[in-house]
Amino acid sequence: MKKLISNLVVFVLVLGLFVIPVSAGEDEAVQTYSVWAGSHYTGFGDYTRKVGEYNLGNDEFLPELKGYYRFRDATRLFSFKAHYYDHKNISVDAKGTLSDRFTAELFYRSLTHQQGQDLLANLETREAGGAKILTHELRDKGADYHSDRYEAGAKFNWLVSRDNNIRIMAAHRSVLRRGEEQKIGSNHCYSCHITSQSVNIDKRTHQFEAGVQADVEKFTLGYQFGYRIFDSRAFDPAVYYDSAMHPTLNDLSYKVEFPSRLNYDDTILAYGAYPETEKISHKIRMKGEVGKGQLASSLTFNQTTNKKVELTSDAWAGVLNYAVLLSPRTRLVAKASGTRKSNDDPFIDLRPWREGRPAPVTTPSYVTNFDFTRYSSLDRFEGKISAEVIHRLTPRITLDVLAGFQLIDRYDYPTLDESYQTKRFIGQAKMRYRKGLKYANTVKYRFEKTSDPFRSFRGLFEARGFDVLEPAVTIPTDPPSRFIFYYQREALRYQDITSLPTDYHEFEFSSTYKPNMRYSLTAGMKGKYDKNGDLDSLDVEHLTLQPNLSLTVTPAPRWSFMAGYTFTYNKSRGPVTVALFDG
């Protein structure tokens, strides 16, 4: 809260830099202002607050105010606008330009986000073994789950020297999110003992950026530093984690601890805790003219640290873009980028299975050591290259053809020994027809062909340390058990499943007609189709069709009327879920 107040103080002080000279008065000064006062009503009736998640929904009329002020004299320009929607939705923005050298912007905005629903509402009391089982417990029933977000920031840009285009920029942003959230705690006896409680939210983010740039001969060079911290000041919730006992079965197992797969029992532990992260970035950039073309490049280093557990991830990213006129009517745009990400690989030392508890009876040979090294799925190289040729066939017709390739090489994808690569080929063709400002038509087709898209290897949470997939307990075969374990699916279920597309097609048509500067009519159609063709009869498909029509009428410079209609048709085919029901 102190930081928020200090930010507001800085906000007001810097605002004063502009307001004081403005109030000094100038003969040539031009001032413009407007005030709007009104009211709005929002009510959710019988609906959950999630329906109008960004409104208070108090079922009453609330006053609403907008204000705008603008000052301009020979060398200064200052604008201020504010919007009071309700006491939780306020925005203020002030911008100033001093001469041609210094610009500053200060802003503040807040919003409220209603969760307004019980995340466990779909669970019911159900029967088992002749007794009622409470499937969930709401410790704070009726709590007002919501978060209020406050953001304040400032941006400064100073042209130090016109000679070498030396500029200094700085920016700051603070975000505070407060409210209540529903935190769900669940233990091994999931179906019976899910509990939820209302927990305070107090998440804080502070971000600072600073940069400098200068022209050196025919190049512009720049450096930018970024620093961001995040932490949560709210108390972590805690929940009781049971021992493995059946409390309702009227047989010998009643309230007798059995050898379950727990690695801690009969204890209260915190859960749902947020990390405390620090992110540092350095970026150098260069742009200029090389040969007959334009070049822009950058090299970025990011380091993110989770300070609670001392884990660090690094990322190096390089970008190189080049554009050149191959002829007076043909232009080439070539892009290349590469990112190398790496993450710490911590050794996870878990308590041995049933340490200090009764020994397992039914499965004495069960693996008891579950320690493992967590290799990160973040470790990877990502590369992209593309070339786009734009050719002006005639003064009115332009043809645009793009070809690209993307590679994602994952080094330490969980439980896989070898690296796992995704390759994507991209092709795109566009044709534009433009007759002055009167007609503009565009036709576009794009396809992407992906081999080995991202998928969940061993996504079934199979135990670490198992080289082969097998059930944790022996299943009798005589007579055969009808008890279906989730890890007994066929290979498809284990390693080859994903709904991400291997084939993607996109078609777009748009036509705009402007008979004059007052009217503009646009009609268009966009279609997308994707499918995963690696799953044979279980192919996943998605189809989207979006026709649209819009009309803009501008009878006077300060009046503009818009009307538009967009229809969206989505169709998905995901028969892979059938496999679940077939076992």
Place this chain on the structure above:
Amino acid sequence: MKWKKHDRRSMVGVFREMFLAGISILCVSTVIAGQPPDGAALVGNETCLSCHEEMGEAFEKTVHGVVFSAEGTKGALTCESCHGPGSAHAEESDPELIFNPAGQNQFGGRDLCVACHNTANFDNWAFSTHHTGDVNCSDCHRIHTETEMAVKKAIPELCYDCHSDIRAAFFMPSHHPVKEGKVECLDCHGIHGGGGRLTQDNSGRELCFSCHPEKEGPFVYEHAPVMEDCNICHTPHGSVANNLLSQNEPVLCLNCHAMHFHATIDGVEGAFTVPHNPSRNGVSTADGWKKGMLTKCTQCHSEIHGSDMPSQAISTSGNALTR
């Protein structure tokens, strides 16, 4: 061209004049590269304003007007800095005889506006989708009249002119609060080709984490798609499913994971036996499957974006993201 005479004759002043001259020459050369009116010469602002008085008055109120009036640039930056030599146009009053920046395109050589707007935000303008798509600065910006950021319409309506499908998405039940005015397109999109906040390439997970840093980690227990791309599970503009998910739970999760626990009882109706554990014999009904499908995965796997705390069940080595 008229030059302002400075009282100070220091070397700084000389360099300043040389630099300003360079800007003017650059601007004019750009004009010439774009649409050179043959034999035209510079005529100065007074000649322009004699016919375009209203436009001149409106221009003075703009941020460009302030910059053009500043001490260092007054007289050096004129109408013809952008429009090129105006003598032919002044004599004939023919709009075809003056350069109109609204008509410039990617084949016109160096971009006029970027010559002055030379900051990091414009680094990649020449390579951006907008530029290669023949979107001109003046398609979005109005230079001569006083508007916020000199845009023709307020954002997001300006963007919706071309991206109507995105407008439709923001009317989905779950959406980022753009139509409520709490977030705007520019918060995420570097529309001039520039990078976003602390992002490597203004895309993917880096961008999302600038506002949702609690989901970045690095965590002890990861969820692989969070490391891969937020868009695997979320659709950022708007969705029918809650929390901007591309599908509702559990269907979304079942795209990669098999149903478990609730699926451990046969899907057929009637009595069943579990030989190795007779205490679990019972009568199965289709209701068991309903329970499975009507349960949300995140009710147990609540820390789905990652966690530093081990889950209770050892079968996952603590990696079930339930804690």
